[in-house]
Amino acid sequence: MSYLHADGGAMIRAGGRHAAWPRFMKQKAAMAALCFIAAICVLAVGADIFAPEDPYRTRVAMQFADIGTTGRLFGGDELGRDILSRLLYGARISLVMAIVPVAVALVIGGALGVVAGYRGGIVNSIIMRCMDVFYAFPSVLLAVAIAGALGPGIANAIIALILMFIPPIARIAESVTTEIRDHDYVVAARLSGAGTLLIVGTQILPNVAGPILVFSASQISVSIITASGLGFLGLGVTPPHAEWGSMLAALRQALYVNPVVAMLPGLMIFSVSVAFNVAADGLVRALGTKQ
Template structure:
């Protein structure tokens, strides 16, 4: 592969690992590749990445992977044990195939995770950077609002929002998002306070750049890496909060195959038919573990204070 400005014999790996990037795009590609090389050396992080890739594939191909309709009931086959022919993980109290419901439940989990990951960090980033850059009474007011949200346990506050908004998966996502943004605001504010008085920010300000442009073009990019790590590590908590709302009947509504609701349905049979509640519980455990392992790996790569 030949690259403009480089010798024709240089491979693409050598081009990415060169110490003298030819352009900004080249520098970004080289930084991404070097980060991937560091990430790849962390075996536990690769396990976490594998779990999440598997979750994505299961959710994408759920109609082809699920052996049965996840909401089809057959009372003649209720509470079948593990290993039953045609029902590998048994059936629940309504005769629905547990494996099929777990597979389709991966879609619900990803739906909640993606929506919360799109809403909460953006709100927190906006609040934190505005507070940190503006300072004064703006900082005081925004941070006191953040403190009010942080004063309540997340699940309790989410329960209050869902009770006010009504049960349902959309309202559950909104409630979790409203309770998840304060930590991101704190991180963004701390990053902004660190860099707002730096020389290059002063130079940009002297060139006539407006505060919003400085925040969006010069401060936000420096906060992204910390937020990515925090989002990844928070995904386990978000999944547990969604499962808790589903367990209490305030999240996804029947007959939607949501893992928390499946545990709630199986708790009545936990002594005699333990697999009904155990299987969705294991699914939540594995996915949460995957996000935590991935978050640890990303922290090692993206943290500028980490040892290289």
């Protein structure tokens, strides 16, 4: 039934979205970072098994104990608690505060941005001007102000972080959606009779998802650092719970006594945030967002 057969039919290797994962695996640094993050996650989830000591058990004799002390492998803190155990349990809260705010902001900001971009006009103006209000403040200051106003606590810190991440994610989603909205394939889908929801679901979202995901992934490390900052300022978890930022604040006293021990939470914050950054860069290359 065919009229003519193919113009050349150049064979191109199968690729596209299915090839994103193999492309990610080829990047050694990104894979190492991902493995590191996975290991930290496993240790955090299994803290009950891996932690050698109850993280809340104080022993005055072990105050600021050295690394390698029996029973205090990574040293002791200002109350003689086991730093290793506290780091493992603290990883739970720190990882939650790294990922949850970005994930929630991804959903809310992404939705706001897509709606603003797809509808355009007055809807766009209202949503984006509201986002611009948040931009008037430096983002860290914004988070500190919101967390400060809401009072200390993990939930409040997470709310503050979510509010901090929504505007930039919404802005990315809006600009990408605005660009895609007038592409002929969206017009063609509309011509075929598809409704708005179906068009957004099948034509817009799959094409907006890449850039938003990549940007959000890069924000995870920012989230860790900001969350730790909030903890450091006493706006995150309330004592005696362990969290890397608040541990760092508490261990400041040990800086002159036992600097290596005092630096351990900072080292964790640093290495995990770098790992998330490297993994996010790998994701950018794997998805080919920057073409």
